[in-house]
Amino acid sequence: MRDGTDFVELARIWRGPLVESVHRGTVVVADFEGRLVGSWGDAGLMTFPRSSLKPFQAMALVESGAADAFGLTDEHIAMACASHSAEPFQVALVNDWLGRLGLDESALVCAPALPRGEADMGNAFTSGGPRRVYHNCSGKHCGFLTVAKHLGAGLDYADPAHPAQKLYLSILSEYLGQDAAKLPMGRDQCGLPALALPMRSLARAAARLALGYSGDANRRAAARRVLGAMAAHPDHLQGTDAATARVVRATNGRVVLKGGAEGFLMAMVPERGLGICIKTADGSPRAKFAVLARVLGHYGVLETAEAEALIPDLCPPITDSTGALVGGTEIVFEKPVATTPTKATLGFWLGGVKEAFF
Template identity: 80%
Template sequence: MRDGTDFVELARIWRGPVVESVHRGTVVVADFEGRLVGSWGDAGLMTFPRSALKPFQAMALVESGAAEAYGLSDEYIAMACASHDAQPFQTALVSDWLGRLGLDESALVCGPALPRREADQATAFAEGGPRRLYHNCSGKHCGFLTVARHLGAGLDYGNAAHPAQRLYLEILSDYIGRDASGLPMGRDGCGLPALALPMRDLAKAAARLSLGYSANPARRAAAKRVLGAMQAHPDHISGMDSATSRIFRATQGRVVLKGGAEGFVMALVPERGLGICIKIADGSSRAKYGVLARTLGHYGVLPVAEAEALIDQVNDPITDSTGALVGGTEIVFEKPVPTTETKATLGFWLGGVKEAFF
């Protein structure tokens, strides 16, 4: 963070009549040429998109010919893009995928984990406890393993210098319009390299991906297949009836999205050639999908009334231990009716909003 305008107030958490928490963040919208369509906060903010980059990683699986070589349907392509809940249908796909490669889960770089949902956790404990198969990134790791197998490379795909990682960097470089190998690199929670990049660059890359942009015909075909797989299998991307799948269905696939850890989400709007990136400053994920829904209404991707209804569908209710509703999440940026009294602070309106239209 460089100054107070890097992030603006995006959401408030209410408990009864009092604001209990405030989520600040940045929203960036760009077109395929990298022109800034809109920005709340600093569009140049450098951050880690984390799992939001998975669609670009999955493109290597298709472009290399690995997906075809191993007979992978679109369900597997969607799983390569997924941060999944380890529901039975998802772990069955990962298990089958490893079998196609002649490998078991010990080949996965990611560590053992448990399913996200309590019912599935009970089954997991009954069957032996945490497994690498259950890790929410195991589909992505299968994708890298498949590319490694197809290229005849070693299985140390977690190495940044591995051919599978280099192919991914080449693809990302094409979409951001500069060499991605020079970007700051950390390590993701699943053990693979994690890149940081300016939000404006990723918004441009998302817009380009939405249009299948590339001078490389195989890459254009890969982009089309990855997006088609995500649109066809929204429940694979996270879990059944997740916020992600609700947005896919509410927009009838006209918006393709992928969340990332620490409050990040990327969305693509193919019919408009737009890329949207959202980062919640404190790393919380509970407001990011509501912020995305408001953004979709702001740009007419959804009618305003539908976008506002979608906010309620993707914001988790705030309840007590009995399940009684005790609070809620309010998205405060860019109210659809600006003449209506807002609960956003005066400082938000005077110091936070930056929008540029071209």
Template identity: 80%
Template sequence: MTDGTDFVELARIWRGPLVESVHRGTVVVANFEGRLLGSWGDAGLMTFPRSSLKPFQAMALVECGAADAFGLSDEHIAMACASHDAQPFQIGLVGDWLGRLGLGEDALVCGPALPRREADQANAFAQGGPRRIYHNCSGKHCGFLTVAKHLGAGLNYGDAAHPAQQLYLDILSDYMGRDATKLPAGRDGCGLPALAVPMRNLATAAARLGLGYSGNTARRAAAKRVLGAMAAYPDHVSGLDIATSRIVRATGGRVVVKGGAEGFVLAIVPEKGLGICIKIADGSSRAKYGVLARVLGHFGVLPVAEAEALIEQVSDPITDSTGALVGGTEIVFEKPVPTSETKATLGFWLGGVKEAFF
């Protein structure tokens, strides 16, 4: 990573009348030309977007013809972009997908896992415990498997030199405007290669993805289909009615969102030609969607009042063991000056602070 000078304060966590924690990070907004429209922190920060790169990986599935060859629906395409909760409808789609390939889940490189939700975990244990199909990246792995099988290139798609990986890197290079094969690489939690990308380049790539930017006709069509699938099936990409789904629905599908591990999130705003990248420096995810909601208001994607209300919808409440509200999240990034009092702008904890100190 880098030292703290690359980051700015983005959010504060309040408990009663005091700030208990602070989240710092970097926010970068760019257009398809690569021009920075906003940069808070170091726009050149090299970091791992992790699962936020999945839309570019899914494009390979569509571009090479593999998706059509195996009769995949847009629901499958959304699952290729997913970091899913392994809810029954998601597992059903992944199982159907493997059936279309004539493969078992042992063909997946990702390791066995459990569903994220307690109720689904109980069912998983009743059916034998952890499985590869439950891994939150199993949809992405099915995508790579499909490309590998379609290309007749062998099923070792986890190898960085595999044609399926190389096609993805070619797509990412096209959209970033730089050679992705020259970027630092590690290994992701699911066992596949993980690239480190400068935030400015990825924000540019996101803006270009939203516009279907490419000289390659099949690539432009792939971009349109992937974004359309993510907008149409936001619950597939994550889980039922969680923060990413709420943002997509609040914007009527005009914003496509893909979260990544360790506090990263990528957003694409096709109608305004914007790509947005957010990285929370400490790796926490609890503030990143609230920061994104503030960005949407700041750049006029949503009216400010709607964006501020959305912050509350995507920020988890801080409660005690009885469920009573004891604190909250304040997004301090580019805080607007309210023209009228609203629930969104006058949180209970802020009122408590004024009473305690003024």
């Protein structure tokens, strides 16, 4: 990130009659050839997609034959792509997976963590406290362990030079159209390498993933299986009826998406051959799914009315400690222009009238 010109205003947070906060960011839409279909903010913004790269990592699990060798189902594949909440069904899948590998959770590089849900967290404390299987990336780590075992390599899969990491980088390189091994590398919160790349490049890679782009038949099949697993099991990717699952269900599986930390989101639209990347400048995740809904309406993936109706479902209202409504989120990015007379709200007049008339 260089300066404020990298970003545009995406959302406003209202409390009563006033704007309390503003979220700025970048939105990039590209096709499989890398042509920019749309760009708001700097399409060349170099940033860390974080967990949004998990579908490409999961492709190595399928392409290598490791998934079939250990009898993994599409639910396991979805968990390899997940940033999960450690709900009981998700933890059960991770434990089942480790059992298939003949390993226990001590083989996972990620640190012990707690579930996200209050009840699940309470149950975790009564049954021993934090565990590695509760970590939101434990499915991804199981994926790397599986590839490592299948390749006969060591279990030090966090090493950037490990064969499992190299296979993932070769897959990502084809989809990016550049050598991923030469990209800037940091370390993710879960202990694995984290790549930084231009948003335009990842949007193109997402479009290629959506189409199963590759000259290799096994890689094309792997792409189809990964996206199919994500579409069939959207609750696995984040949590039951979480924002990710709501978008997948609202589009009847025509859109597959994966969020990343610090306000990143990647979406694939196979029927249109589009890849979409969204990044909020402040790293807040609360508006990114609603921004995606606006993008889907903008490009006709959803009817405008459907997309706009989805927005409040993806942006929880702001309430006080008693549950009373005190505010909300307004997506100002590419606000649709009204074509029929409407009753203007206070929020419209204070926040969106410019977009409506000019």
